[in-house]
């Protein structure tokens with residue numbers, strides 16, 4: 371098995387191609403797009419946007435999960451850019467107590483009022499169940515729901531601009547080459563038999579989305595995990611999970627999601643994130659390789675939370691094991707033996 375000599379993505383990654391030098395097409399595209407790799411142009415553009423939003427005097431909406439990325443986006447928007455921020459949170463049915471505390475701290479420290487959107491729980495679990503059984507992965511309804519919560523609160527309050535900490539399209543984008551696309555058409559492909567009542571508050575039509583100005587802060591500012599973590603801890607008293615885990619503190623079954631993804635594709639979302647951070651120069655190849663080997667080994671162990679997920683969704687262990695999706699050999703078995711030389 372071949373791995374990109376720059377970012378370590380495996381050759382089993384959908385759509386990946388390698389140059390003669392062994393560099394993947396994601397890295398080559400990255401090089402062309404972010405060649406100078408300084409943030410001066412983006413910084414100026416963002417300054418203009420912030421000026422315009424401040425001059426307008428209108429509030430902006432920030433979508434918040436209680437995780438570190440959205441907490442950092444809220445801190446920048448309200449604490450640094452001094453925008454008038456209203457928050458929106460989607461209750462995905464698996465919100466951790468840590469995330470709830472983090473959200474309360476955001477309200478207290480940044481004076482951001484948050485509207486919590488809770489949709490029909492039964493319909494939501496039925497959707498997760500349908501996605502799990504039909505695709506092997508259950509995250510799509512939540513990804514849609516988080517966006518939809520932002521749009522519905524913004525619409526309700528007459529807000530036009532939505533600011534978020536989603537990394538799509540930024541230097542640290544991990545969901546590359548069309549992998550894990552959570553767009554409307556894909557959603558409806560698997561949820562087409564659900565009623566509009568069941569989908570209320572979960573999915574937004576592209577026509578609704580196009581009415582809003584969406585600002586992804588990671589496209590404009592450097593999005594380094596260690597800096598973000600240090601800032602949100604210092605400024606917001608933001609908490610990781612009790613075991614020290616700092617990623618996806620907002621969802622009690624996120625480890626199950628990554629475990630199933632690794633079984634489906636042979637590598638996890640965590641691997642994709644580390645590759646993105648190597649590509650962006652935030653982590654060295656050597657350190658990234660070590661992290662992937664360490665963390666991927668953990669991901670492949672079945673997490674205890676799998677019972678919570680299966681019970682909530684009414685899926686039996688037998689049903690899960692009989693699904694046709696989980697048949698890929700873990701790429702890490704080959705990475706351990708691979709000869710990776712830096713280029």
Ligand SMILES: [Zn+2]
Pocket residue numbers: 374375376377378379393394395396397398
């Ligand atoms: Zn690469």
